[in-house]
Amino acid sequence: MSAQVDHDLLADYVGGALDGTPEADRVAQLIASSPQWRSAADELTAALRAVSDDLGVLREAPEIMPPDLVTRFDELLASPAMAPTAARPAMDPLAARRPTRSTKQAKRLRKWAVPVAMLSVVFGFLAFANLFPPTATRNESPLSARDEAGAAEMTDAKALPVPTVTSGKHHNRSSLGGSTRMTSESVPPATTSKTDSASPSPGMGINGGIPPELMRLTDPVALQRCLDAIATVLPGIATLIDYAYFETQPALVISITSIGGKWTFVAGPGCGIKGPDEIFRTPHQ
Amino acid sequence: MIPSDPRSDADLLMAHAAGDQNAFAILFHRHRDRLWAVALRTVGDREDAADALQEAMLSAHRAAGRFRGESAVTTWLHRIVVNACVDRLRRRQAHRTVPLPGQDSTQDEERWHTGRHEPATPPIDHETAMVVRQALAQLPFEQRASLILVDLEGHSVAEVAQMLGVAEGTVKSRCSRGRARLATLLGHLRNPDSAGYVPPGTHTASGGIL
Numbered sequence: 358m359s360a361q362v363d364h365d366l367l368a369d370y371v372g373g374a375l376d377g378t379p380e381a382d383r384v385a386q387l388i389a390s391s392p393q394w395r396s397a398a399d400e401l402t403a404a405l406r407a408v409s410d411d412l413g414v415l416r417e418a419p420e421i422m423p424p425d426l427v428t429r430f431d432e433l434l435a436s437p438a439m440a441p442t443a444a445r446p447a448m449d450p451l452a453a454r455r456p457t458r459s460t461k462q463a464k465r466l467r468k469w470a471v472p473v474a475m476l477s478v479v480f481g482f483l484a485f486a487n488l489f490p491p492t493a494t495r496n497e498s499p500l501s502a503r504d505e506a507g508a509a510e511m512t513d514a515k516a517l518p519v520p521t522v523t524s525g526k527h528h529n530r531s532s533l534g535g536s537t538r539m540t541s542e543s544v545p546p547a548t549t550s551k552t553d554s555a556s557p558s559p560g561m562g563i564n565g566g567i568p569p570e571l572m573r574l575t576d577p578v579a580l581q582r583c584l585d586a587i588a589t590v591l592p593g594i595a596t597l598i599d600y601a602y603f604e605t606q607p608a609l610v611i612s613i614t615s616i617g618g619k620w621t622f623v624a625g626p627g628c629g630i631k632g633p634d635e636i637f638r639t640p641h642q
Numbered sequence: 643m644i645p646s647d648p649r650s651d652a653d654l655l656m657a658h659a660a661g662d663q664n665a666f667a668i669l670f671h672r673h674r675d676r677l678w679a680v681a682l683r684t685v686g687d688r689e690d691a692a693d694a695l696q697e698a699m700l701s702a703h704r705a706a707g708r709f710r711g712e713s714a715v716t717t718w719l720h721r722i723v724v725n726a727c728v729d730r731l732r733r734r735q736a737h738r739t740v741p742l743p744g745q746d747s748t749q750d751e752e753r754w755h756t757g758r759h760e761p762a763t764p765p766i767d768h769e770t771a772m773v774v775r776q777a778l779a780q781l782p783f784e785q786r787a788s789l790i791l792v793d794l795e796g797h798s799v800a801e802v803a804q805m806l807g808v809a810e811g812t813v814k815s816r817c818s819r820g821r822a823r824l825a826t827l828l829g830h831l832r833n834p835d836s837a838g839y840v841p842p843g844t845h846t847a848s849g850g851i852l
Contacts, residue, residue: 365819372818374811400832404825411774411828412793418771420679426692430674433696434667578733 360387362397371401519584523567523600528610533603533621533639567600568607570626574600582629587611590633591622603636647672651715659707666703673716676795677723683790684727686779690734691727698726713804720797721805724787731783777827785820788813793821 366375366384375381387394422430526532573579584595597612609624620640627634647668649657654672657665670677681691681698702722709718778786784806791802792813799817803810825831 364822368818368822369815372814372821374814374818401822401825404830405821407830408821408825408828409793411770411824412789414770415774415778416794418768419675420682421675422678423688426678427674429692430670430696430699431667433699434670582733 360391360394362391362393364397364401367394367397367401371398371405519580519595519598521598521600525566525601526599526610527602527605528608528623529604530637530639533610533623533637568602570607571600571609573626574609574628579629583609583624583633584611586629586633587613587622587624587635590635591620591638593620606636608636652709652711655706655709655715658703659709666706669715670699673719676716677719680720680723680790680795681727683775683778683794684724684783684787685730686775690730694726694730695723697730698723701726713801717797717801717805720791720795721807724791724805728783728787774824774828777824780827781820781823785816785823788816789820789824792817 366380369375370381370384370388375384384394388398389395567575574583580598587595591613593613595611595613599610600607601610602608603610603623607626609628611622611624613620613622620638622633622635623637625631625634625636647654649665649668651669651672654662654665654669658669677695677698678691681695682688685691685694698719702719705722709715778789781789787806788802791797791805792799797805799810799813803813806813822831
């Protein structure tokens with residue numbers, strides 16, 4: 358009998374992955390009856406012994422954390438953001454040392470963007486609980502979609518749920534309660550939406566629908582990149598993300614708690630691709 | 643310098659959850675190098691590994707109060723680290739802004755330590771270690787993570803299945819196929835996809851991966 362060797366199947370068999378399955382019997386029969394399978398099995402078995410030796414060499418090679426990274430982690434663990442009690446404002450541990458944002462400093466800041474963003478989870482839920490009554494329907498963050506069933510205590514550590522809503526509201530500067538930091542890319546006040554301030558679009562309420570231009574940002578990876586980009590210009594904690602509009606433009610309207618207070622940050626559809634794609638930001642009144 | 647602490651890992655985690663200011667740092671220092679090795683070997687890039695480990699430690703820091711002791715603390719930590727690494731690799735693959743491990747083995751090796759202080763190491767076969775490391779970086783990351791945890795870190799298949807949230811058979815298969823692929827990459831086995839043999843042992847002479 359002659360048969361083309363399925364090398365993945367053969368690897369599974371030789372490695373014991375098929376033990377106790379009918380497939381194991383089938384592969385054993387192929388090895389017994391087919392010279393090609395027998396030859397391939399012999400070669401693989403011998404090769405795996407050599408691989409085991411090679412892996413043994415790597416196993417004995419120590420991978421000790423380099424001193425500069427040891428320092429980085431020591432600083433992280435000693436930072437206020439890593440205090441055991443989560444119910445305190447998150448702080449950017451490097452803020453005091455950052456008079457200007459040089460390239461090198463910006464790179465260091467990015468190191469802290471992730472932890473600050475991740476710590477947003479705790480505060481996000483707290484803020485969200487206050488902002489929305491329990492009866493309000495809301496979307497679960499796409500970031501939590503990766504959680505797998507089972508091993509709950511382990512998946513708990515993996516979930517990064519920042520509360521999101523799809524209000525469909527047309528926000529503008531007055532509805533967001535501020536008038537600062539209008540960027541050049543934003544729509545001037547004269548072109549403000551004809552709809553009422555912060556009013557929902559027709560057919561869109563809570564969970565009414567996500568503007569097509571923002572669909573990319575429903576992907577957890579894209580959303581995280583967006584939040585990371587925002588954290589480089591406004592370090593803080595995202596407490597709520599609204600898929601909405603800002604003065605006719607589809608935009609993420611994000612509530613952020615930073616060391617300097619609470620902000621509303623408006624990001625365009627290019628967030629995460631074109632940096633934070635900032636349209637507008639304003640401190641909470 | 644963090645002094646040694648007689649408390650168990652689980653006690654430290656509980657103490658942290660109860661508000662002990664130092665417990666988490668002690669726990670991290672206790673397992674730092676092993677977790678670092680897992681991150682570095684899984685991600686294959688020094689900076690990405692550091693970022694992944696940082697994300698993992700923040701996750702563990704935050705989730706400590708929900709640890710119920712159903713697995714060893716080290717198993718729990720390893721899972722968080724591996725998941726952070728795999729998430730990072732998936733992100734990297736999705737965006738393709740950074741070459742995947744193995745796409746440029748020279749750069750990979752440079753990025754491995756990037757001119758930083760090399761830790762003192764006992765006499766080992768550095769060349770073989772480097773070549774194996776490069777070959778490992780060319781495996782699909784699911785195979786690589788399983789192989790690292792089983793063959794390099796010494797975890798059982800059952801533990802790794804629990805860490806990765808997959809069936810034990812899946813871990814066995816990933817390891818088996820990963821080892822077979824390593825055999826080809828390391829020149830111990832002819833490439834099933836090519837007509838010719840790859841002479842065994844050539845990697846040690848050339849220092850490169852075939």
